Amino acid sequence: MCGRSTGSGHHLLHSSRFYFVVIFICIVGPISAIKSPLAAETTSGLSSFVKVSKVMAPKATAAATALDSSSSSSVLRELKETIRSQASEIDRLREALSSATSPTRKSTPAAGGVGHAGHHHGGAASSSAGEDYKLKPFYTVARERVGWLSFFICTLSLTAMIMNGFEHTLSRQIELAYFVPLLAGHGGNTGGQAVGTVLSALSSGAVTRGDAFGVIAKEAASGLTMGVVLGAFVGPIAHYVMGISRHVSTVVSATFPLLSAIAATLGSALPFVCVALGLNPAVIAAPAMTSFVDVTGLLCYFLLANKIFKLFGLEL
Numbered sequence: 075m076c077g078r079s080t081g082s083g084h085h086l087l088h089s090s091r092f093y094f095v096v097i098f099i100c101i102v103g104p105i106s107a108i109k110s111p112l113a114a115e116t117t118s119g120l121s122s123f124v125k126v127s128k129v130m131a132p133k134a135t136a137a138a139t140a141l142d143s144s145s146s147s148s149v150l151r152e153l154k155e156t157i158r159s160q161a162s163e164i165d166r167l168r169e170a171l172s173s174a175t176s177p178t179r180k181s182t183p184a185a186g187g188v189g190h191a192g193h194h195h196g197g198a199a200s201s202s203a204g205e206d207y208k209l210k211p212f213y214t215v216a217r218e219r220v221g222w223l224s225f226f227i228c229t230l231s232l233t234a235m236i237m238n239g240f241e242h243t244l245s246r247q248i249e250l251a252y253f254v255p256l257l258a259g260h261g262g263n264t265g266g267q268a269v270g271t272v273l274s275a276l277s278s279g280a281v282t283r284g285d286a287f288g289v290i291a292k293e294a295a296s297g298l299t300m301g302v303v304l305g306a307f308v309g310p311i312a313h314y315v316m317g318i319s320r321h322v323s324t325v326v327s328a329t330f331p332l333l334s335a336i337a338a339t340l341g342s343a344l345p346f347v348c349v350a351l352g353l354n355p356a357v358i359a360a361p362a363m364t365s366f367v368d369v370t371g372l373l374c375y376f377l378l379a380n381k382i383f384k385l386f387g388l389e390l
Contacts, residue, residue, distance in 0.1 A: 218357065219357055222357060222358055222361060222362075223361060226361045226362060226364070226365040229365040229366070229369065230365050230368060230369070232369045233368055233369055233372055236369065236372050236373055236376065237372070239376075240376040240379075243376060243379060243380065243383075246388075247319075247321075247322060247379070247383070247388075249318055249319060249322040250322060250325070250375075250376075250379055252318070253312075253322075253326050253375075254372065254375070256308075256326075257326075257329060257330075257333055257371055257372070257375055258367075258368050258371065258372070260304070260330070260333065260334070260337075261333050261334075261336070261337040261364075261367040261368065261371040262337070262363075262364045262367060262368070264297055264300065264301075264333075264334045264337035264338055264341070264367075265337035265338065265340055265341035265360075265363040265364065265367050266341065266360060266363070266364075267338075267341070268293045268297070268337070268338045268339075268340075268341030268342040268363075269341040269342075269344065269345060269355075269359045269360050269363055271293070271342075272289060272293070272341070272342050272345045272346070273345050273355055273356060273359065275289070276345060276346075276349065276355070283346060283349060283350065286343070286346040289342055289346075290339060290342045290343050290346075292342075293338040293339065293341065293342035294335050294338055294339040294342070296338060297334040297335045297336075297337060297338025297339065298331055298334060298335040298338075300334050300338075301330040301331030301332065301333060301334030301335060302330070302331045304330050304334070305326070305327040305328065305329070305330030305331055306327065308326055308327060308330060309323045309324060309326055309327030310323070310327075312326055320386075321382060321383055321386040321388060322379075324382055324386075325375070325378055325379045325382050325383075328378050328382065329371075329374060329375045329378055332374050332378070333367070333371045333374060333375070336367060336370050336371060336374070337363070337367045337371070340362075340363045340366050340367060340370075341359075341363045341367075344358070344359040344362050344363050345359045
């Protein structure tokens, strides 16, 4: 029994192994048949891609290089065009500047660098005037000025006539003579400030001939204000410190505002008058202002003295 069972067991074991091998061959065989074409196809595809990549890589590199070179050339082309346009613009501006500066330099000697044609080019006109002055010899400068100084000396002789006309007043109130140099100097200083300010503004182009009325009115108001302030100090100092009589100190205090206003008005108006007449204000305005201020200031001083002395009950 045992031998039979053992023989049958071995028989069954060999049968099962046989069936297992048959089943394995039946299953694995088709799968291998299916897998081998796919692997072959995949391998052939990869090899084709590698070949295409090797062929296309140099072409792609060449295309990128060409693209970079084309973009660089376009940038350089645009830069060159920009440089050419800037150079042409600079040349055009130079031509415009030279054409605008030429008439200004021609008009400089006639108007002393502050004429109407040079208002918008004050720096160029001033430079040209400075160069002209450096090239002039001393005798040319003296010849240009001596004529005007001779004329102003004649006008200053009017002060002697005014002093002679009020000789009787001076003989009765000799203290008035003490302040004649003071008032003449103050008038010249006030007018000189106005002349210098207006000449500087005209030469720089800050003001033009059309601004004359406003400039003169402002300078006149400024002169009047300064005269009131200074007269309020000088009169009391003359009376309490110097021992001058009250009526003469009052005359001096009253003359300062009027004299300052006249000097500032003339000092600001004369440069505009010289420019309008085509004269050189740098040579004419200051001495003309000094001469006119001396004459008008002295006349106002004595006229005010006569009026104020009468208010104090003094008979002259």
